Amino acid sequence: MPSYFSPGIYVEEVPSAARPIGPAGTSTAAFVGVAPDRGAHLGKALPVNNWSDFLRLYADGENLESTPLARAVFGFLDNGGTRCWVVNVGEGGAITGTGQRRGGLQLLEAVDEISILAAPGFHDPVSHDALLSMAERLRTMVAICDPAPDVEDVSALTRVATPSSGKPPKPSEGTGGSGGSGAGSGDAGPTAHRPRQSDFGAFYYPWLLVRDPLSGELVHTPPSGHMAGIWARTDGLRGVHKAPANEPVRGAVDLAYLVTRPEHDVLNPKGVNVIRHFAGEGIRVWGARTLAAEASEWRYLNVRRLSIAIEQAIANGTRWMVFEPNDFSLWRSIRRDIGAFLTRVWRDGALLGRTAEEAFFVKCDEETNPPDVRDAGMVVAHIGIAVVKPAEFVVFKLSQWAGGTETETIGG
Template sequence: MTLEAPGVTFTELAGGSHPITATGTSTAAFLVSKIDSADKHKQLQLLSYNSTTSEANSLTDAEKAAVKGFFDNGGSNCYLVKDIDTLKNLPVQIVASPSSKIAMLADLAKHCADMGDRMLIISTDDEKKPENLMQLRNNITSVGSNKYVAFYFPWVRPAGSASAVSPVGHVAGAWARVDGERGVHKAPANVSLDGVTDVSVSLAPGDVGTWNEQNVNCLRVVPGRGVVVWGARTAEKGEPDWTFLNVRRLVSFLESSIKESIQWAMFEPNDERLWSSLRRDIGAFLTAQWRHGALKGSTAAEAFYVQCDEKTQQQAQAGTVLCNIGIAPVKPAEFVKISIQQLTS
């Protein structure tokens, strides 16, 4: 740069920080039996329901209802896939199958646990027999993938239809809508489902409590609001940290965002300069999440910590950089208790 006259000049230099980019949270995948009549697609991306009439012309009625329910309720991007091997290579965070049998659902649950960045939405295959859902739940959760699975009951009745359908697509859309409006940290519950008018089984408050104890999320009709999602639990009952699905999804989101954004650190000199860069970048990202309401605490120090220094490296194997990260996720107010006292004059 040649200076020709007195004055102040600026030179822009590349910064040393590597901002962490938030990954997506609301792209869905629906496992279907057949996508098109020519059977040429193993996967198909849809950005609207209209695409199902032209490109995905071989979906069953149940599969069409799930895809329509997804877009009706706020979803904007989904994939149709025919097998789990294809699913492994797709950037999805929500998985559902409106018509799979128990064996396939168990495989899908294991897939979600193995991937660690997605959750499976399940409902019973018979909308009028709650006991079938319990059998299904016991068979699915036996594979050890409980915290990556969310169960919903009962089925829903679409507007203008006399038949009930699985709610998995509608619920997936509601997850996507809440992610967009509030963030993945917000529990996708106490929200109305669009495009449906009723449920296949009416649930009394006592019924809802019974299902809630089994970590099954209920759908119920609320006067003036239509069909409302009335639960936000995973199928996990043994580990309290993973009871709520928004906590599971938040942690998966944080993990995938950090993992994808610190690839630059590979093969860098393993010294204090690297450790301080990781502390700075991860700390800045988590601070932004705390300010957005995803983490609790009156200060950032109460919301999370990032340890990456000489002490943590003593715990790591040679050639490994170890970062210890702790967070305080916000859990939903599942029960709200109000005490009213009548005062006498």
């Protein structure tokens, strides 16, 4: 207590006991691939904040051949992305390190801000598995997998591809990467191109026709970079709870394959997010699913990414609690801080419920922390959220009455 020696009014600044939990970033992407300058910054992960940064770091030379990595970074920035990390694996490089040496994807594990992961130019089953495995292990990001080029048999996109036994994937011509064409060349049975099932991955089809930012020519390119930019744009304009779909693809002038409605009916339930061309509206993303099972609660992309964002925000905002006395005061602080954070999330429209009580709950008391849990040095809080799911199917009821025809929306 301070000492006062004369009568009067004294004002003190007392720190608040509450420690607000801020939102976690969701729009930083990471790209692993082959740079135009094949030898630039090998074995390093470097941040890129604009196209000039990328040119200075990875295309500083003359007569450089463009690559899927360059087109992906440009597409990311063109579609609303603002910051990404880039790893150049060099000519003939792999997206994973070998032996004791870290490389490729492993260089990104120390970068905490990454929430979107892609490897443009690598579209074989081994690369898909590496992307998905990293996202599943870290649980802080979602991986975007690219399809193989020139896939016109859409049924192949519904079958999971597996690597051929003992054979490396064949490089694709004109892609600048070393990814294979899908299923291994030694596989028996029908052709397969779909990545394996995962709650932390997304898959888009088909490739895009874009104007190359280096050569100025029209070329086909994998969609992951443009899709990552749309994710970042949607996060900034609407929030991570908004599904990144029904959005225009900036920079795309055409598609490598035009998917029909019956084909889309087959692909969507299998977790293949189709990019469609609509007359008068241009090219739009028309799917927002993960590679999870059809019945999984994580089958919608925005649900998965919102959950990651909430988990990260809570983990970052409650780090001060580590080594605090595990008593009623700590439990009350946990309920207060997390409750205040989730209330803001609910008010932003990310949680479903007419009231905050309907949208979430936070339970942290002697029931969740019995003596054996406290003796183990743990504090346990149970948190439940009601996440808003996208209106993927909008149903209209058409009826007639004496005054004419009436249309009524009955479901979403």
